[in-house]
Amino acid sequence: MPSVLPADNCLIIAGQVAGACETRHSPTGVPISQFLLEHHSGQVEADVSRQAHCRIPVLACGEALASIASQLMVGARLRVQGFISRANNRREGEYRLVLHAARIEILDHELSED
Numbered sequence: 001m002p003s004v005l006p007a008d009n010c011l012i013i014a015g016q017v018a019g020a021c022e023t024r025h026s027p028t029g030v031p032i033s034q035f036l037l038e039h040h041s042g043q044v045e046a047d048v049s050r051q052a053h054c055r056i057p058v059l060a061c062g063e064a065l066a067s068i069a070s071q072l073m074v075g076a077r078l079r080v081q082g083f084i085s086r087a088n089n090r091r092e093g094e095y096r097l098v099l100h101a102a103r104i105e106i107l108d109h110e111l112s113e114d
Contacts, residue, residue, distance in 0.1 A: 009083040011099055014107065015039035017076045018055055021069050026061075033060040033069035037080060037099070057087065057098045068104050077107040 019036035026032055035058055043052045058080055060069035072078070081103040087096040 009085075010081070011084050012079065012081045013037065013039050013056070013099070014041075014077070014079040017072045017074050017078065020074060021072055023066055023070050030061060031063060031066035033066040034058065034098075035060075035069055035072060037078065056084075057096070058082075058101050059098055060101045060104060065101055065104060068106070069101075072106075079105040079107060081105075 015037045017035055018038035021033050021035040023031055023033040036055055037058050038055045039053065041052045043050055058069070060066050080099060080101050082099050082101040084097045084099055087098045
């Protein structure tokens, strides 16, 4: 299998946190936080305006990113950069994608008050 450059799988998407963050730890003790990001925007495709809408799960692995993710409130506006991969669970040949965050930029600075 040929090697792939990291730039061949890079996604930057802005949206709002659509679900509470859940944090677990890997067998090696690495914190892994997951939340749902909802995106809405107007786009132009083939010279036609259209609305784009999606929800994508985001995984934030490691102390720094998991710490940021665990403080996010539902509705917080974010820009997330990372790579996409298949989720571990598979149903009848259907694959879900998840965004593995490399960077989380909070756009409105709303954090929980825990």
